[in-house]
Structures are given as C-alpha cells and as structure tokens.
Amino acid sequence: MIKIENLYKSFDGNEVFRGISLEIMKGEVLALIGRSGCGKSVLLKHVAGLMKPEKGRVVVDGREMDRAKGRSLTALRDRLGFLFQGGALFDSMNVFENVAFPLKEKTKLSDKRIQTRVLEELENVGLSGSEYKYPSQISGGMVKRAALARALVGDPEIMLFDEPTTGLDPVTGHAIIELIDSCHRRLHFTGIIVTHEISKVFGIVDRVAMLHEGVVWAEGTPSEFSSSKDSVVRAFVGDSGSGEGRFKGGMHEKI
Amino acid sequence: MGLFLVKAVLFMVIPPLKFNRFLKQVRFIGLQSVVLIFLTGGFTGMVLGFQGFYSLSKFGSDAFLGPMVGLALIKELGPVLAALMVTGRAGSAITAEIGIMRMSEQIDALELMGLNPYRYLVVPNLLAAMICLPLLTAIFDVVGIFGGYLIGGKLLGVGAGTYFGEMANYVEMQDVMEGFYKSLSFGVIIVWVCCFKGYYAGIFTGFGSEGVSKATTQAVVLSSVLILVWDYFMTSILF
Ligand SMILES: Nc1ncnc2c1ncn2[C@@H]1O[C@H](COP(=O)(O)OP(=O)(O)O)[C@@H](O)[C@H]1O
Ligand SMILES: [Mg+2]
Numbered sequence: 001m002i003k004i005e006n007l008y009k010s011f012d013g014n015e016v017f018r019g020i021s022l023e024i025m026k027g028e029v030l031a032l033i034g035r036s037g038c039g040k041s042v043l044l045k046h047v048a049g050l051m052k053p054e055k056g057r058v059v060v061d062g063r064e065m066d067r068a069k070g071r072s073l074t075a076l077r078d079r080l081g082f083l084f085q086g087g088a089l090f091d092s093m094n095v096f097e098n099v100a101f102p103l104k105e106k107t108k109l110s111d112k113r114i115q116t117r118v119l120e121e122l123e124n125v126g127l128s129g130s131e132y133k134y135p136s137q138i139s140g141g142m143v144k145r146a147a148l149a150r151a152l153v154g155d156p157e158i159m160l161f162d163e164p165t166t167g168l169d170p171v172t173g174h175a176i177i178e179l180i181d182s183c184h185r186r187l188h189f190t191g192i193i194v195t196h197e198i199s200k201v202f203g204i205v206d207r208v209a210m211l212h213e214g215v216v217w218a219e220g221t222p223s224e225f226s227s228s229k230d231s232v233v234r235a236f237v238g239d240s241g242s243g244e245g246r247f248k249g250g251m252h253e254k255i
Numbered sequence: 256m257g258l259f260l261v262k263a264v265l266f267m268v269i270p271p272l273k274f275n276r277f278l279k280q281v282r283f284i285g286l287q288s289v290v291l292i293f294l295t296g297g298f299t300g301m302v303l304g305f306q307g308f309y310s311l312s313k314f315g316s317d318a319f320l321g322p323m324v325g326l327a328l329i330k331e332l333g334p335v336l337a338a339l340m341v342t343g344r345a346g347s348a349i350t351a352e353i354g355i356m357r358m359s360e361q362i363d364a365l366e367l368m369g370l371n372p373y374r375y376l377v378v379p380n381l382l383a384a385m386i387c388l389p390l391l392t393a394i395f396d397v398v399g400i401f402g403g404y405l406i407g408g409k410l411l412g413v414g415a416g417t418y419f420g421e422m423a424n425y426v427e428m429q430d431v432m433e434g435f436y437k438s439l440s441f442g443v444i445i446v447w448v449c450c451f452k453g454y455y456a457g458i459f460t461g462f463g464s465e466g467v468s469k470a471t472t473q474a475v476v477l478s479s480v481l482i483l484v485w486d487y488f489m490t491s492i493l494f
Contacts, residue, residue, distance in 0.1 A: 045363070048363075048367055050363050050366060050367065073369075074369035077367055077368070077369050078369060080367070082363075082364070082367050084359075084360040084363065084364060085360065086359050086360060087359075088359055088360040088361045088363065088364040089361075090356075090361055090364075091355070091356075091361070101368075102368045105368065105370055106368065106369060106370070
C-alpha cells in the first residue's frame with residue numbers, strides 16, 4: 001500500500017535521510033520509532049506529499065506521491081488522513097466547524113448530512129458536548145481527539161499519526177491509543193504511528209521500524225524488537241519505562 | 256518572493272473566492288483601523304497647519320496654506336502614513352497569524368485536505384487591503400485637511416474661503432489619482448510582505464514562537480522600508 005524506496009532528503013546541509021526504504025501492506029499498522037529530530041515527522045510528510053524527496057520514491061497504492069500534481073495529488077490525499085503532532089486544528093473555528101470543514105469545502109453533502117456525520121464522528125472519539133468549544137479552550141487530549149475526528153471524517157484508507165500521545169498524561173495517552181486501535185478495527189485503515197512511547201503502542205501494531213542516522217536501522221515485529229540484541233534498539237526499547245524519560249522531547253521543536 | 260506574489264494574484268483572479276474570510280479581513284484591515292487613521296490623520300494635518308503657517312507667513316504667503324496642506328497630504332503623507340499605520344496594526348497581526356498557522360502545521364493540514372492555502376490565507380487579505388488602503392487613505396486625507404484648517408483657520412486666522420478655495424484651485428485630479436495609485440500599491444506591498452513572512456516563518460527564522468516573533472519584526476521592517484522606497488519611485492515616475 002505504501003512503499004518508500006531509497007529516500008534521500010537534507011535541509012541545507014543537514015542530511016536527514018540517507019536512503020530510507022520501507023514497505024507497509026494494506027491494513028497493516030506500523031510503529032515508527034526513533035530519537036527526536038531523526039526525521040519521523042519529515043518521513044510522514046513525504047508520505048503525505050507535503051515534502052518532496054531529493055532522491056528516491058514514495059509510492060502510495062501504486063501511484064508516485066512525489067510526482068503527483070494537481071488533481072491526482074488531491075485524489076491521493078483524499079484517501080489519506082493525518083493526525084498532526086499538535087493537532088493542527090484551525091484556531092479560528094470551533095471543534096464542530098473544524099471537523100465539518102473538510103466535508104464542507106470538499107464534498108457536496110447537504111448541511112444536514114454533514115451535521116449528522118460530524119456529530120457521529122465526534123461521538124466516536126468521545127467529544128460529544130464539546131462541539132462548540134474553541135481549540136484554545138480544550139485540553140491537549142481533547143485537541144488530539146478532535147483532530148482525530150477531523151482526520152477520520154473523510155473515511156481515509158491510510159492514516160498517519162504523528163506522536164499521538166506526546167505531551168499527554170499517561171492515562172489520556174493510553175485512551176488515545178485505545179481509540180486509535182478501536183478506529184483501526186472498525187475502519188481497517190493502513191497506518192503509521194510515530195511515537196516515543198513504545199510500550200503503549202506495541203500492543204496494537206503489526207510491525208515496528210526504527211529510524212536512526214538517516215536509515216531504517218531495524219525493522220520487525222514488536223516481539224522481535226523487545227528481544228533485540230542491537231545496542232541502539234536496546235537503548236530505546238530495552239527498558240521502555242525509563243526510555244520514555246530519556247527520549248522524551250520533540251515538543252520543543254514546534255508549538 | 257516574487258513567485259509568491261504571482262501566485263497570490265493568480266489565485267485572486269481565478270474563482271472561487273472565500274468570501275467570508277474576505278469580509279472578515281476587510282473588517283480587520285479596514286474597519287478596525289479607522290479610529291487609528293482618524294487620530295493620526297487629524298494630528299498630521301494639525302502639525303502641517305502649524306508648520307505650514309509659520310513657514311509661509313515668513314514669505315507673506317499664508318494664503319497658500321490650504322494648497323500646501325492638501326497637496327502634502329493627498330500626494331505623500333496620506334498614502335504613506337496610512338500605509339505605515341496599517342503595517343503596524345494589521346500587517347504584523349497577519350504575519351503572526353499565518354506564522355502560527357505554519358508552525359502548528361495548520362497550513363499543512365489545509366494542503367493535506369487538498370485545499371489551496373493561498374486561497375484561504377493570502378487572497379482574502381490581498382483583496383481586502385486593495386480595497387481598504389485607498390479608503391483609509393481618503394479618510395486620512397480628509398481628516399488631515401480639516402485638522403490643518405482647525406489650526407490654520409480657527410487658531411491662526413486663515414479664512415475658510417481662502418483655505419479651501421485655494422486648495423480647490425491648486426489640487427488637481429492628477430494629484431488625487433497619484434495618491435490613489437500609491438495607496439493601492441502600498442496595500443499590495445503590505446499584504447505581500449506580511450503574508451510571505453508568515454507563510455515561510457520557520458524556514459528563514461527558525462522554529463518555535465521565537466520564529467514567529469522574528470518573522471513579525473522582519474515583516475514590519477521590510478514592509479515599511481519597501482513602502483518608502485516604492486513611494487520614492489512612484490513619485491519620480493509620476494513626475
Ligand atoms: N521544514 C524544515 N526545514 C528545515 N529543517 C527541517 C524542516 N523540517 C524538519 N527539519 C529538520 O529535520 C530534522 C527532523 O525533524 P523531524 O522529522 O521533525 O524530527 P522528529 O523525528 O522528531 O519528528 C530536524 O533536524 C529538523 O530540524
Ligand atoms: Mg516529529
């Protein structure tokens with residue numbers, strides 16, 4: 001479904017990717033781990049076509065995302081949902097308007113149909129009752145839920161999650177992971193979850209890939225990762241309890 | 256940066272226009288600047304009244320106070336000062352708003368939905384500024400001219416007939432048009448610079464809230480400088 005081939009990318013001299021290759025099957029969920037600043041968000045943005053690679057290809061469902069333009073790019077993106085790190089809700093709109101926005105702007109559904117659809121999606125993520133609050137008035141966990149509702153409202157086949165739990169307390173973080181899991185079982189999307197908190201997602205993903213020094217350093221099932229002998233992987237996964245503390249961060253880069 | 260302007264103009268002339276956002280920006284750039292323009296216009300006119308009167312009366316030609324104040328305001332001070340005020344008030348806010356949208360990935364989110372960020376963020380501002388700047392300049396001019404009369408006429412004794420009559424004799428349509436073209440182009444400059452700086456905040460200025468504040472400062476400085484430079488060119492071309 002998603003195929004990344006030999007990807008290279010650098011930002012004025014800073015080589016972020018030096019040949020990334022990764023494949024994700026239809027319906028599969030992959031956890032993408034790695035230290036903060038190693039390019040996880042950048043990789044997701046390449047998959048979504050928001051950034052262009054210098055070398056290599058990103059193929060989504062047989063079509064090259066990096067070459068797509070105009071209408072074909074829009075068509076590809078219509079099948080894609082993205083949960084941004086900070087939620088990226090539009091500040092000027094309330095929760096309801098945020099979730100309704102993609103439907104209003106892109107479909108010809110009647111207002112009534114949109115309303116039913118949005119309320120249904122908000123109920124799925126547990127946000128009934130907060131429809132008319134603004135992003136600045138709700139907690140971080142609620143922002144993530146609202147953003148998830150907005151990403152899911154177009155019935156995407158592919159979902160990209162950028163650090164869905166970072167910055168949340170453990171209980172809320174766990175609730176978000178459960179929510180992602182239940183959405184996956186309901187909608188069967190293909191997914192990539194970027195995360196620092198390995199222990200939380202290992203239960204719900206099929207495979208794990210670790211980015212390190214611009215390449216996919218290790219790849220395998222969660223249990224293969226847990227029993228890995230590689231020192232880089234061990235440092236990350238080994239004692240995931242303290243690993244969280246050591247690799248926390250990523251919040252400072254973006255607001 | 257040139258490409259940015261070309262794209263903005265392109266998406267301005269190709270429908271659809273996001274009308275609600277356009278109205279919102281007209282309100283923000285135009286309506287909410289009126290009080291400021293009243294104040295600055297009034298005081299500018301009053302200062303001109305004083306200075307003009309004392310300078311002119313040295314040559315015994317204080318009857319020409321009206322034309323002097325009128326021409327100075329209509330051709331130069333009105334468009335330039337109104338544009339500088341709008342830069343400080345609305346331009347900085349535009350940069351900050353778009354910059355924060357860039358940092359918090361709201362622009363990426365728009366793009367991901369297959370929606371054109373220019374249409375939502377740049378075009379409404381551009382159109383609003385092109386309409387509001389000439390109007391604000393007109394308000395600035397009129398208030399300034401009355402401010403000049405208040406000082407020159409009421410306080411220092413130039414007659415109303417002399418003040419306004421001579422002004423009508425000397426101010427020509429060409430002068431008014433010069434002011435109009437200037438204010439229109441200043442509107443474009445403000446939105447172009449301020450949107451551009453916000454849109455690419457982070458790339459040139461570093462990420463985080465510091466990036467936004469830097470972008471805002473740069474936008475205000477660059478836009479103000481460009482306004483004055485462009486004013487010089489327009490003045491030298493139109494004469
Ligand atoms: N738009 C950009 N311009 C320049 N550098 C960038 C940009 N986006 C990301 N980077 C750099 O790329 C690297 C990877 O960033 P990112 O993908 O956000 O890391 P993370 O793995 O924590 O999500 C960082 O060093 C960051 O500074
Ligand atoms: Mg990141």
